[in-house]
Structures are given as C-alpha cells and as structure tokens.
Amino acid sequence: MLIEDEILNPIISDLIKGQRLSIIQGLALLKHPNLNGVLEIANLDKKARYGENIFFNVNIHVNQSNICVLACKFCAFRRGKRADDAYALDTNSYISQIEPFAEIVDEVHSVGGLHPEWNLGYYCNLFEQTKNRFPSITIKALTAVEIKHIATISGESFKETIRQLKQSGLGSIPGGGAEILVDSVRDKICKGKESSQEYLDIHGIAHTLGMPTNCTMLFGTVETPEERIIHLDKLRCQQDKTGGFQCFVPYPFLPDSSRLPEAQLSSANEILRMIAVSRLMLDNIPHIKAYRMNIGDEIAELAISVGADDIDGTVIQESIMHLAGSTAQLDFGIDELCRLVRRAGGVPIRRDTVYSKFKPIEIKSPSSVHRLNMAK
Numbered sequence: 001m002l003i004e005d006e007i008l009n010p011i012i013s014d015l016i017k018g019q020r021l022s023i024i025q026g027l028a029l030l031k032h033p034n035l036n037g038v039l040e041i042a043n044l045d046k047k048a049r050y051g052e053n054i055f056f057n058v059n060i061h062v063n064q065s066n067i068c069v070l071a072c073k074f075c076a077f078r079r080g081k082r083a084d085d086a087y088a089l090d091t092n093s094y095i096s097q098i099e100p101f102a103e104i105v106d107e108v109h110s111v112g113g114l115h116p117e118w119n120l121g122y123y124c125n126l127f128e129q130t131k132n133r134f135p136s137i138t139i140k141a142l143t144a145v146e147i148k149h150i151a152t153i154s155g156e157s158f159k160e161t162i163r164q165l166k167q168s169g170l171g172s173i174p175g176g177g178a179e180i181l182v183d184s185v186r187d188k189i190c191k192g193k194e195s196s197q198e199y200l201d202i203h204g205i206a207h208t209l210g211m212p213t214n215c216t217m218l219f220g221t222v223e224t225p226e227e228r229i230i231h232l233d234k235l236r237c238q239q240d241k242t243g244g245f246q247c248f249v250p251y252p253f254l255p256d257s258s259r260l261p262e263a264q265l266s267s268a269n270e271i272l273r274m275i276a277v278s279r280l281m282l283d284n285i286p287h288i289k290a291y292r293m294n295i296g297d298e299i300a301e302l303a304i305s306v307g308a309d310d311i312d313g314t315v316i317q318e319s320i321m322h323l324a325g326s327t328a329q330l331d332f333g334i335d336e337l338c339r340l341v342r343r344a345g346g347v348p349i350r351r352d353t354v355y356s357k358f359k360p361i362e363i364k365s366p367s368s369v370h371r372l373n374m375a376k
C-alpha cells in the first residue's frame, strides 16, 4: 500500500510488523486530515483478518423492563416505576415475545432497566424457563451495570451472580453500558452507573468463567478524542488479561433537545473514522461491529468497507435505539441484509452468537431461512 504520509507510513509499518499502536498513534489517526487514508488502512487490516467475509446473526431484541432506578442523561428508554408507559415483562410475557420468531432466530438479546425488585432468583428463573422452551436459542443478556445491580440487591458477589446466571442458561453478555471508560466522563453522563473498573472487572470475571462478552463505546456525548482512545486502550488491556471479548461495537450518541443538548450528532465521516480507528487500535479483539440499529443502513453499508467485519443484524424488534431517534429498518430479512453486504463487496456469513458456527449465504438460498445448525 502506497500512502505518502509522515504520520500514516510509520503506522502502516508498525501494523505490518504486528506491533500494537500506541495511544499517541491512535489519537493521530483520529485527528488525521487524510480520512480516506485512515479508512483504507483499516479496510486492509479487516481484509487481512477475514478477506471479504462479513458476519451477521439472526436475532431478536426483547427488553425485559424499562423501569430503572438510575437516570443516565443520554437514556431515552428508562421510565420511573409509575410512568404510564412503564412495563416489566413477566416470564410468560417474555417467552411469548420470542415465540413467533423461535423458528428463525438464533439469539435473543435482552437488556433493560435496573428493576428495583428483580433479583438473581428472578433472572435465573427467567433464563431457565426460556432455555427450556427454546433450547437452541442463545440468550445474550444483561449489561455489566445490570449484573452489578442484580448482585447488589441479591447480596452476592459479581462472580457468584454470573456463575448462577450462566448455570441458568445465560450464554453471553452484551457490551452495552461501557459508554466511555473514563470516570470523569461517566460522572457527567451516567452518574451512579458502574465505574470504569467495575465494567472491566465484570467482563473479566465473565471471561474467567467461560462466558464470552462483547464491549461497546458510546461516543459523541461530552468526551474528548483523547478519552475515546483511552477507552480503546483500557479494553485491549483487559483483553490481554482475560481474552473473552469477541466483538467491539462503537456507536454514536443520537442527541435530541432533551438529552444532553450540548452533544452534537456525529457526522457519517466521524462514525466511519471511529470504526476504522477501533479496528486499528483493538489488535486483540477479533470483531468490529457495524450496529445498523444505531448508525442506520447506509452508514453500516459503508462501515463494512472501512474496518467493520460484522453487521448486527436482522433484529426483528428493537426499542432502545428507536426511542433515541434511530430510524433503522426493523425486520430486515436475511436476503435483504445479505444484499446490503454484497453491495459493499462483502460475502455474507451467518454466524451464531459466540462465533463458533458459520454458514455462507447463497443468493436467494431457500436454506437461508433455516436455523443455523451447520458444522463449523
């Protein structure tokens, strides 16, 4: 690759040698005027890992409750217990939301508010019943702050909480709630949430218990470019220790006049650059996701050409991002998602939640509607 640039050339050399980029190099990429150069390097990194393959899964989001004892400043989802539209799904209602899609989805993704009464016993029962009903669907659920909350109200350690949840059927932990892993930023946007270290500790404990997790970054609230790079560095340092992060999901804050009005909507270029820099900085986290529920289909299509290798997903129903202003299409068919991937020059590969089973999707293959049950 030929880029005549005194900042990018040494970075390319380091990447070719397999050297980790420094925080200063990450910051340089975030600020570099040659955006196309940065995006191209990230695309080459992604291609060296996976060729043209782009991974996706077939999933449904079911949010178990919007009642939350916290009030993060960016959150459009949470409600107080007495709000007219507050809800809390009991086990039967939760299962009945999955039921209509049980033949086609591989994963149910469930996060929610910090319910004041639901303890460890409640969630263990919920997951046990769900797994009994749908044994082949993976439950990916509960962000780090939810696990902290459940542990606290149940009087259990993080480790024991995760151990029991795993035993009850929890298969994987999503990465939500990382926001920016700098406590001074967290104090401004989500005071009362888990600290940066607690987020990392909870994921690290899950990894040591054999539970894979994802990690995220919510950017574009009040953080500086330096704090975004510090966030990435903290994640890769945690990954060095415990190794269980499978996918990193960067997404921008979607502002409106009532939540953090000082924040600015990230431009498409800024989103693409953040995805590219994430690919280059996170040398030890395998996958980078284009989260179409947040960034929309047009930017997601571009993102898989600038470092992202994963696109989430068919997402039959979703409310957190849509309440925050997302207009991404729900109930994307598999063929529609694959068309998006192919338009970007990618080869769509259906995967399971934990990246252990893969299936290339043929154009208009009738088998594409069947459950993922093929060999690795």
Ligand code: SF4
Residues within 6 Å of the ligand: 068, 069, 070, 071, 072, 075, 076, 077, 078, 112, 113, 114, 145, 190, 193
């Ligand atoms: S982001 Fe999560 S913890 Fe914060 S207010 Fe919303 S639901 Fe509650």
